[in-house]
Amino acid sequence: MSESKSFWRSPRGSAVIVAAGLLLIGAGLLLPSGDEPVLTNAADLADLQGPAAPQLVRKAPSESEQEAAFVEDMQQRFAPVIEVKHAQLRVIEQLIAYLKQRYPEDWQQRIAGFLRQLFPEHAEALLAKYFSLMSYNEWLAIERQALQAMSAAERREALWGQRYAAFGADAEQIWAAELRNQKISDALSELGSQPALGARGSAEQFVESLREQFGDDAEALLASRRTELLNRIVELETVQSDLRRQPAERRRQTLRQLRQVMGMDDAALDRWQALDQRRDERWQQGELYMREREALVSQYRGEAKEAELAALRERMFGENAAAIAREEQGGFFRYARERRIGRE
Incomplete structure (x- = not known):
């Protein structure tokens, strides 16, 4: 017994007592004396810990800061290409959209000032293009119904006439993509009127037309749009007619030759x-x-x-039988129509 008392009075015994007391307090079984605070909620704990660090409230950017951010963004995106005529028009269009949203009452009066902020060295040229664009868009609005009533060739002639009137020689650079696509469409239309060329001959003639139209840029154009242009050639009715007349093995060879003419490598x-x-x-x-x-x-x-049709579909198409059934319920029979060879 004396040994037990000695243990509890020793430093080791005191440590055990302290540890046990802490455990009991944590479990809620041993309460502090009446002189000690009892922390029963988060507010008490916060009071004991002192005031919390103040939260930073981010102030909304001022109007001038928003404008500065817009100017910086436009400069970063368009400065490398500001000499390109089409890019110049994009600058003007995006500036108009921004100003219409921010200053709907007087956006037009702010155009010149913003252009001077954006690109000081090009401000006068850009302002001139702005007035040209306004004139062209006004003409489009007035002539919209008349243009819709025209044939495609007449409409194209009218549009280009007004573009040259508004922008001069720059019109060809501003609408370069449209001009390029129109030349491609013209070349394909020419092929469609020459059934004697056949599938491979059509591809050869098309590539030659591209080289005549675009010179050194023809190969890059082919590389970037090869599959699209190949599909447009294959879908020509003159090419489809030629392919349908050929037996399957010969037809596959013809398609391979056609794709080879268009520049595909052996792996493709x-x-x-x-x-x-x-x-x-x-x-x-x-x-x-x-x-x-x-x-x-x-x-x-x-x-x-x-029941017989369901069994036939299951036997012929397996996991695709349900899709075929849904198509037929909607009145579509995928294998009853004429096949687009080289596309499906």
């Missing part, structure tokens, strides 16, 4: 030829399905017909 040619093989097999199966379907429709009626 092999991938496309494998895709052509899968497409041919899928359409052969689809055409067989349509023949068998027609026989079932003439042989069965009512629920028996639907």
